[in-house]
Amino acid sequence: MKLTKKLAATLFASAGLASALVPLTASSASAVSKYGCSYPRVCVYGGSYSGGSIIGWFQDNGYQNMPLSIQNKPDAVVNTRNDDSVWLIDTGANPDRYICIPANTAANLGDYAHPNKTTWANDVDTINIFNDDGRCSGTNQVRQGTVPANWP
Numbered sequence: 001m002k003l004t005k006k007l008a009a010t011l012f013a014s015a016g017l018a019s020a021l022v023p024l025t026a027s028s029a030s031a032v033s034k035y036g037c038s039y040p041r042v043c044v045y046g047g048s049y050s051g052g053s054i055i056g057w058f059q060d061n062g063y064q065n066m067p068l069s070i071q072n073k074p075d076a077v078v079n080t081r082n083d084d085s086v087w088l089i090d091t092g093a094n095p096d097r098y099i100c101i102p103a104n105t106a107a108n109l110g111d112y113a114h115p116n117k118t119t120w121a122n123d124v125d126t127i128n129i130f131n132d133d134g135r136c137s138g139t140n141q142v143r144q145g146t147v148p149a150n151w152p
Contacts, residue, residue, distance in 0.1 A: 034106055037078040042086050042101075042129060044074035049106045052076060063128045063152055071125040078106040083134040089126040090114070095146045099124075103134025107142055115144075 035050060037043035041059050044066075045052040056070045061084065065071075072092075079086045079101045087098040088109070099120050101107055109120035116123070136143040 032080070032104075034080055034104075035078050037080050039080040040082075040084075041080055042127065043078045043080075044070065044088075044124070044127075045076040045078070046073060047075050048108050049076035049078050058127050058129060061129045061131045063126065065126050066124070072122050074124050075110060075121045076106070076108045077101050079103060081129070081134065083132070085130050085132055085134050085136050087128040087130070088120070088124040089128065089147075089151075090116075090120075090123045091126050091150070092123070093146075094149045096149055096151050097123075097146055098128075098144065100136035100143045100145070102136050102140045102142065105140075105142065112142060112144070 033039055035043075035045075036054055037057065041057040043049075043054045043057040046055045047053060052075060055073060056066060058064060066074075074088070077086070077088060081103050083103055085103060086101045088101065090097045093116060097115055099107075099109070099112060109122075109124065112120045114120050114123050134140075137145075
């Protein structure tokens with residue numbers, strides 16, 4: 001009986017020590033790269049996001065003109081950010097048009113009709129990465145809209 005109590009006490013103490021160590025060794029949640037686009041970037045692609053090439057990436061929050069070398073060339077976008085939505089903007093339209101890409105979303109721009117009666121592929125020249133909840137108009141779906149010309 002004494003041996004059983006000692007064994008039980010040893011096992012209990014070992015289990016307590018092991019459970020105390022679990023939080024120290026458990027991995028924390030981490031962001032994930034997608035389709036070759038590293039977190040926390042927003043990448044634009046020539047071709048589809050699953051088979052094309054990254055032609056540019058953006059990481060800073062705020063409004064940014066795309067370099068001239070890639071303006072109106074993106075065919076797809078991957079937003080790896082966990083809590084920021086992204087507007088891809090066509091400033092050639094009047095008023096300016098945007099397509100909003102929610103957090104952790106990949107989209108082939110050719111799948112979305114542009115108001116100019118084509119698609120969003122090859123119609124994006126500006127990007128705005130918002131420091132927000134990662135949603136577009138309150139949803140986790142791609143949305144479109146307009147803003148006044150020469151916004152912001």
